[in-house]
Every structure is written in C-alpha cells, then in structure tokens.
Amino acid sequence: MSASTPPAFADAAQTWNKRFSTEDFIFGTEPNEWLREQAHVWQPGQRVLCVADGEGRNSVWLAAQGLRVDAFDIAEVGVAKARRLAAARGVQVNYTVTDCDSFNYESGAYDGVAAIFVQFADPAMRERLFASILRCLKPGGVLLLQGYTPKQLDYKTGGPPQASHLYTEAMLREALADFEVLTLREYEAELKEGDRHTGISALIGVVARKR
Numbered sequence: 001m002s003a004s005t006p007p008a009f010a011d012a013a014q015t016w017n018k019r020f021s022t023e024d025f026i027f028g029t030e031p032n033e034w035l036r037e038q039a040h041v042w043q044p045g046q047r048v049l050c051v052a053d054g055e056g057r058n059s060v061w062l063a064a065q066g067l068r069v070d071a072f073d074i075a076e077v078g079v080a081k082a083r084r085l086a087a088a089r090g091v092q093v094n095y096t097v098t099d100c101d102s103f104n105y106e107s108g109a110y111d112g113v114a115a116i117f118v119q120f121a122d123p124a125m126r127e128r129l130f131a132s133i134l135r136c137l138k139p140g141g142v143l144l145l146q147g148y149t150p151k152q153l154d155y156k157t158g159g160p161p162q163a164s165h166l167y168t169e170a171m172l173r174e175a176l177a178d179f180e181v182l183t184l185r186e187y188e189a190e191l192k193e194g195d196r197h198t199g200i201s202a203l204i205g206v207v208a209r210k211r
C-alpha cells in the first residue's frame, strides 16, 4: 500500500478478516441480485474485474457465466474463502489480495467492472477508485455498481454508518461524468445476502458505459 493513500479506516484488512473468519459466507454464496439482473451486458469470454470482491460470491458466479474474471480484496481470509468457493464450483478466477489503491489496474484491459457494495471508500478514496475503474475499462466497457443511499441509515440493514460513503443519484451522476449512464435506479428491496445484508434496504444500482 502506498504511504500517501491509506485506506478509509486504518485496520480495514484486520476488520474484514475478522468478519470473514467464520465458516459461513457472511454475504452468502449467491451473487448480488443487481449483478445477476444486469450481467447480460457482458458476453461469455469477455474480461471482467470484481473490485473488493469479499468471499467471492460475485466473481465465482460471473466465471460460471463464461466470463474471464479477475478479482481482488483487501481481506486475505475473504479471498481464501473465494478461492474455495471457485474450486467447489469448478471455475477459474484470478484472485489478488490487495488494497484498492494498490491493485495494478491494467489500462483499457476490461470489458466490465463489478463494484458491488464498495462503500468502505470515503469520498477521497471513492474518487481514486472510480478513476481507476474508468482507466482499466476499454472504451465501451461497462461498470455495474450497487450501493446504499442515505435512507439506509434509517434501515440499518447493512452498509457503513457514514453518510459520506453512501450514494445519491446526483453524486453518482457527477462522479461518473466520463461514463454514459445507461441505467440508474434508486429503489428499495428486501435483501437476503447472508447475515450482513438482510432486510428492507435503500439501494441504488447503476449500469454505466465508458465513453
């Protein structure tokens, strides 16, 4: 990790390794619903990056759809579980344990990026992360993003407690100015994603194409 870009909270790896240190998959082993619904934007054989992929539910599912998948996460315990899930499902995913500021984002390499619940990022880190995502996509490559809106602070059914980490439509449209936003949906839904994302939730989902 570079000295100039520390993670949003100093003990991110330790915190998440502790959360993942259980036999259960804390977000479940099925993919995020927004991802499942929207992943038809990518075709089998295309190359996709899953950022902060946790225990691998999304990367493994995407690989099973025939995509070539790279994934990273700061938590080695989560990545170890992801590797086990991939092996159990008989799919290949290229995993890396790294902080999102240190991942080697290959320029123009990916047809897609999946950024599902990456709201550990404070505004400064989010700006760097979105810039890296933009850079690593090919022109025409598509970002699938899912996060919580500030209304989630009332529901408390998952996500960070800091309002500045949450997404509003206006904030995302500004942050994604270099993308063509194909779909932006603010909605509420009952999530059943393991123990940590369960119950009525205030969500926002984005499908955006690099210009």
Ligand SMILES: C[S@@+](CC[C@H](N)C(=O)[O-])C[C@H]1O[C@@H](n2cnc3c(N)ncnc32)[C@H](O)[C@@H]1O
Pocket: 007, 008, 012, 016, 017, 027, 032, 051, 052, 053, 054, 055, 056, 057, 058, 072, 073, 074, 075, 078, 098, 099, 100, 101, 115, 116, 117, 118, 119, 120
């Ligand atoms: C809410 S979980 C979502 C995991 C996964 N995207 C999913 O939908 O199942 C957030 C993830 O971000 C990872 N994370 C936290 N800080 C990070 C950082 N600075 N760089 C990379 N990953 C980070 C955590 O280890 C955790 O796996």
